[in-house]
Amino acid sequence: MSQIGAPRGGTCSRSPRSRTLRSVATLTSAVLAVxxxxxxxxxxxxxxxxxxxxxxxxARDKVADGGTLRWAVDALPTTLxxxxxxxxxxxxxxxxxxxxxxxxxxxxxxxxxxxDYLESAQIAETEPKQVVLYKLNQQAVWSDGREIGAxxxxxxxxxxxxxxxxxxxARNSGYERxxxxxxxxxxxxVRVTFSKPYADWQSLFTPLYPKQVMGSPDAFNDGARxxxxxxxxxxxxxxxxxxxxxxxxxxNPRWWGQPAKLDSMVLTAVPRADRADALAAGTLxxxxxDRSTAERISLALRDAxxxxxxxxxxxxxxxxxxxxxxxxxKSWALAHGSDEEKAEEVQAAREKNQKAIAxxxxxxxxxxxxxVRKSLEPAYTQLSLNGESGPLADERVRRAVAxxxxxxxxxxxxxxxxxxxxxPPGSHLALAGQAAYADxxxxxxxxxxxxxxxxxADAGWxxxxxxxxxxxxxxxxxxxxxxxxxxxxxxxxxxxxxxxxxxxxxxxxxxxxxxxxxxxxxxxxxxxxxxxxxQAEDTASDEGLYIVGDDKPAGRxxxxxxxxxxxxxxxxxxxxxxxxxxxxxxxxxxxxxxxTGTGAHAAQTVARTDxxxxxxxxxxxxxxxxxxxxxxxxxxxxGKALSLRFVLPSGPGSEALRAxxxxxxxxxxxxxxxxxxxxxxxxxxxxxxxxxGDYDLALYSWPATAFPATDARPIFxxxxxASDGSxxxxxxxxxxxxxxxxxxxxxAAGTLxEEEARELVRQADARIWAAxxxxxxxxxxxxVAAKADxxxxxxxxxxxxxxxxxxFKKKETSKGAERTP
Numbered sequence: 001m002s003q004i005g006a007p008r009g010g011t012c013s014r015s016p017r018s019r020t021l022r023s024v025a026t027l028t029s030a031v032l033a034v035x036x037x038x039x040x041x042x043x044x045x046x047x048x049x050x051x052x053x054x055x056x057x058x059a060r061d062k063v064a065d066g067g068t069l070r071w072a073v074d075a076l077p078t079t080l081x082x083x084x085x086x087x088x089x090x091x092x093x094x095x096x097x098x099x100x101x102x103x104x105x106x107x108x109x110x111x112x113x114x115x116d117y118l119e120s121a122q123i124a125e126t127e128p129k130q131v132v133l134y135k136l137n138q139q140a141v142w143s144d145g146r147e148i149g150a151x152x153x154x155x156x157x158x159x160x161x162x163x164x165x166x167x168x169x170a171r172n173s174g175y176e177r178x179x180x181x182x183x184x185x186x187x188x189x190v191r192v193t194f195s196k197p198y199a200d201w202q203s204l205f206t207p208l209y210p211k212q213v214m215g216s217p218d219a220f221n222d223g224a225r226x227x228x229x230x231x232x233x234x235x236x237x238x239x240x241x242x243x244x245x246x247x248x249x250x251x252n253p254r255w256w257g258q259p260a261k262l263d264s265m266v267l268t269a270v271p272r273a274d275r276a277d278a279l280a281a282g283t284l285x286x287x288x289x290d291r292s293t294a295e296r297i298s299l300a301l302r303d304a305x306x307x308x309x310x311x312x313x314x315x316x317x318x319x320x321x322x323x324x325x326x327x328x329x330k331s332w333a334l335a336h337g338s339d340e341e342k343a344e345e346v347q348a349a350r351e352k353n354q355k356a357i358a359x360x361x362x363x364x365x366x367x368x369x370x371x372v373r374k375s376l377e378p379a380y381t382q383l384s385l386n387g388e389s390g391p392l393a394d395e396r397v398r399r400a401v402a403x404x405x406x407x408x409x410x411x412x413x414x415x416x417x418x419x420x421x422x423x424p425p426g427s428h429l430a431l432a433g434q435a436a437y438a439d440x441x442x443x444x445x446x447x448x449x450x451x452x453x454x455x456x457a458d459a460g461w462x463x464x465x466x467x468x469x470x471x472x473x474x475x476x477x478x479x480x481x482x483x484x485x486x487x488x489x490x491x492x493x494x495x496x497x498x499x500x501x502x503x504x505x506x507x508x509x510x511x512x513x514x515x516x517x518x519x520x521x522x523x524x525x526x527x528x529x530x531x532x533x534x535q536a537e538d539t540a541s542d543e544g545l546y547i548v549g550d551d552k553p554a555g556r557x558x559x560x561x562x563x564x565x566x567x568x569x570x571x572x573x574x575x576x577x578x579x580x581x582x583x584x585x586x587x588x589x590x591x592x593x594x595x596t597g598t599g600a601h602a603a604q605t606v607a608r609t610d611x612x613x614x615x616x617x618x619x620x621x622x623x624x625x626x627x628x629x630x631x632x633x634x635x636x637x638x639g640k641a642l643s644l645r646f647v648l649p650s651g652p653g654s655e656a657l658r659a660x661x662x663x664x665x666x667x668x669x670x671x672x673x674x675x676x677x678x679x680x681x682x683x684x685x686x687x688x689x690x691x692x693g694d695y696d697l698a699l700y701s702w703p704a705t706a707f708p709a710t711d712a713r714p715i716f717x718x719x720x721x722a723s724d725g726s727x728x729x730x731x732x733x734x735x736x737x738x739x740x741x742x743x744x745x746x747x748a749a750g751t752l753x754e755e756e757a758r759e760l761v762r763q764a765d766a767r768i769w770a771a772x773x774x775x776x777x778x779x780x781x782x783x784v785a786a787k788a789d790x791x792x793x794x795x796x797x798x799x800x801x802x803x804x805x806x807x808f809k810k811k812e813t814s815k816g817a818e819r820t821p
Contacts, residue, residue, distance in 0.1 A: 050108050050433025051376035051421050051779070055794035056786070056809075063261045063791055063807040072270040072278065072287035076245055080237070081224040082207060083160060085170040090247070090267060097249050097265065097803040098231040099207035100140070100148060109378060109434040109798035111202045111706045116140070116257040117148070119188075121202075126752060129179065130194040132201050138188055139256035142210050142230040150183045150190045153205060155214035157181055157192075166217035173710045174204050197750045199757045200707040208232075234260040234804035245269035261807030272653050275785075279370060280363035285787045286794075290653060291418065294374070294783045300367035309365060370785045373794030374418060377782035378704040380425045381414075381657070383664065383775040387736035388693050391461070391642055398736070398772035399444065400455035401644075401697075404671040406447040410660055411778035418781050425776040428716065429708040429765045432779075433798060436708055436758045440766040444775075452671040456635060456642070463672070466636025635672040643674040644696035647689045651682035657699050660777065664697075690733050698733075701780055704798065708761050709748035716768050718742050736773030 077090040102118055103111040113121055117140050125131035140148045159167045160175040179195040194201070212229040213219055223229070228237055234257065235249040247267040251260045270278050276293040278284050289297075303312070334346040383405065391397045407424035415422040425431060426439025445451065456462075635642040648654070648661045658679070665675045675697065680689060689695050705711035714730035718737030722728045729735055741764050748760035768774070782795045792805040 048426070048432035048437055048439070050431065050798050053107050053795065053797045053799060054373040054375050054784075055796055056373065056791045058791035058809060060258065060261070060805060062810055063805065064810045065261060065807075066263050067261075067808050068264045068266060069262050069790065069793075069806060069808075070266050070268055070283065070285045072275055072284050073247075073267045074269070074272065076240065076242060076247060076269050079225040080228055081209070081213070081220065083169050083171060084221075084225075085168070087170065090269075093267065094237065094247060094249070095207040096233075096800060097235040098228065098233040098237050098252075099209065100232050101206045101800075102134075102204075102208060103202045103206055104802075105706050105798065105800050107433075107797055107799040109431060109704060109706055117208075123201075123752060124191070126197070130197045130201075130752065132192045132194075133184060134190040134192070135184075136188045136190065137256070140232065141254060141256070142232045143236060143252065143254055144230045145254070146210075146230070147187060148208070148232060149187050150181060152208060152211045152214070153190050153192065154181045155211035156205060156209055159214040159217075159220050164217070166221075168217075168221045173713075174198055174200060178204075197752050199749050199751055199754070200710040203707040203710055234258075235265065238264070255804075258804055260804040265803075265806075279785055280366050282366045282369070284785075285790055287785050289372070289783050289785045291656060291781070291783065293785065294372045294418070297367050297370050297372050297785055300364045301371070303364060304368040309361070369788060371788050373784045373786055374420060375782045375795035375797040376415075376420060376431075377780040378431065378798045379701045379780045380431065380704070380776045381660070381699060381701045381778055381780055382428075383777060384690070384695075384698045384700065384734045385736070385773055385775070386693055386696050386698075387734055387773055390696060391459075391644065392696055394459050395772060396455045396459040397461070397642075400452040400459070400671065401668065401673065402444050402772050402775050403446075403448050403452040403455065404673065405664060405667050405775060405777075407441075407775070407777055408447075410663055413663060414656060414660065414778050415781055418783070420781055422778070424778055427762075427765050428768045428774065428776055429712050429761050431704045431798065434704070434706070435754075436761045438762045438765070440762060440769050441776075443766040443769040444772055447667075449671055456672065460637045461635040461642045461672070462637070463635060466634055466639060466641040634674060641674065642672065643676055644668070646675045646677045646697040647685070647695040648677060648679050648699060649682045649685040650679035654682065661699055664699075693729075693733070693735060699777075709745055709757060713742070713745040713749070716741055716745075716764070716773075732773075734773030736771050738767060738771060741767050741771070 073090040073093065075088065075090060077088060077094065078086045079091060080094060081087060082091050082095050100117045101114055102121065104114050106112050115137070117137055119135040119137055121132065121134045123130060124133040134153075136148055142148060157175055157178050158164065160169055160172045161178065162169070162172040162176050177194050177196055177198045179193045181193070182191050183189065184191050192201075192204075209224070210228075210230040210232075213224045226240065231237060231252070234252055234255050236252045238248040238250040240247050245268060249265045249267070251263055268284065270284065270287065272288075272290060275284070275287050275289055276296060279287060279289075279293070279297070303309075334342055337343050383401075385392050385398045385401055387393055387395075387398060392401070408422070411424040412422040423432070424441075426441045427437055430437040646661060646665065648658050650658075661677065665677060668675055678695075685698075686700070690698050690700060702715060715732060716737060717730045717732050718739060718741065719727050719729040719732060719735055744760050744764035744767070748757045748764065751757050751760065782797065784794045786794050787808075789809045791807060791809045793801065
């Protein structure tokens, strides 16, 4: 298995251009760090390799013709329309096998033209408007015999453009930019004209539905939920058996490309918790599995290689492993003893144990026929920090949390035992190997306990602060403090007794007597820190940092005002508008089963190091609590202890996530941040906690995308007030965003220069790191159990399946290769 070599701490030679930024002291150096990172346009994506696929690749002539593949899915689809809010992974799998995909994703997570449908697709014009010319494969036809053509493109555009609210669409990104679609020189040409430039045009019309599905709201909303009137892929939708939980896909006799090797694929609904038993029963050929099931299969393979059969394995490490000769003798004696009641009880226990041993033996013999294929899933798990209210509304506290966490340690704890690359992701918007990938994590900095404590101290969270009385807030408190200080200055003497104060100060109070003769040393220290802060405010920028509840985006808040189909799963989210609700629910479902950016002082050289930029996260001179006694005290502020509510799912498939959560708790505790861990049911984790904002910290995953400018924008968009007065967060569940991040996404989506678009995405990512609303921890492991003779299937990594190539390996005979029936 190849390793991901994500570079860290590199610098670039190109000087970024400057721009004017609004100031905020606590972001001064952080912004400078961002600008250095954003100015880089090296080949980091090429240097950082994607994890290798593990899918038993085989040439088509080595794959048998025929057979049925039994493939596990989480559940039967509630709809066959991928553009509806309740579409799921099974919906997408069916669509990939039976509908046109104009572009597919390769092993590096990059879009590639699909020659089965397109002879070519290119930007034909840029002025006065962008025009994309599609030339269709002349053999491409729907299953009803009709040619795929402009009418299908038009119907899909009209359904997804958002102009007709009768269509219950979950997403319309990109389609709203289309101005018109028309036939080209012949029926095989389709001209798409955009009202404004769109970089991610390759994301459109995949999958492409027939006009019978997209042509009317009724057909779109209801007609495609249970059936498809026409398809055009290597497979056909043959039947959906909801009683038995199966979807059968059969080879398409009208398919013009390389024919499917399999006669059929049966997608069987098997919950993840039941897959080990299904595999042990031999009822599946292919299934995504969890770590415990993978370990059991690996154990069965080791036993088989060592010459142990299932019965021997059961005695070595199965139900019979605890039976020693002495225990066996005692059990036999009791079973045949004079105490009839006790003998009957022991005989029943012995019989039950023998059945368990026999079942385990049979299961291990069956599991030895499987192999575990593994790679990294196109999704990453992140720690989300809810910046809506409470301590995390302060960016310094969010950065302190981030600096307390050792991301590499967490990644290694999850991935190393599986033999997978364990480099933590350096980007929110792309994964290693993708074109837009660049490690921008230094915009925030790596784990540093002293820096985390300094940030907390600067934010006012100090040892013993939980027992101090809070200072009165408001203008009256400020007035009293000012009057008190004025009185003290009028009567102060050269002695220290005359200069004493109660040590409390309000946010607006200023110390001005540092240079006066006879002033106390503490006052001088306060004045120096305040002057340094004031100077930083004149040159820094917050780039429009936005915290929910703050109506002053350019400044610090006046008051405080989470893989795809996997264990981190949920269902829906309430939003102000119906369309927004559908879009939120769709992206939420995916998460449950993400100018050149130069500061005003760009001429300054800021070195990138693994520990971040010196002074980037707290004003210079801020002392961190470093003595052992202070480090052991709980932190507090204004009489309130620093404690964060950490919400985790409690289901049986979330053990690995909870183990990561336990490690994070210990890391935060080391810097004085206490956590209140709340474990909730999987059903309510997203819906009732992450989506609703009822958490401080949460762990969940986002899927990767080949089109981050389009797909990742709602995940990191600045929350905006809706027309009804509520707040529309889209899918930004950390509720932290900036105007500048939104602008960079818009610019990336609107440029037709591919390298410029990638550079803008990297700049946006650097700013997402600096805002510290979400911390990517590790790319999720992808574990797939496959029968040993299944080829061209398994852990695809960033790529998608090529369904027509999946099959069973030909058997070799003395006469050569023969087809497996």
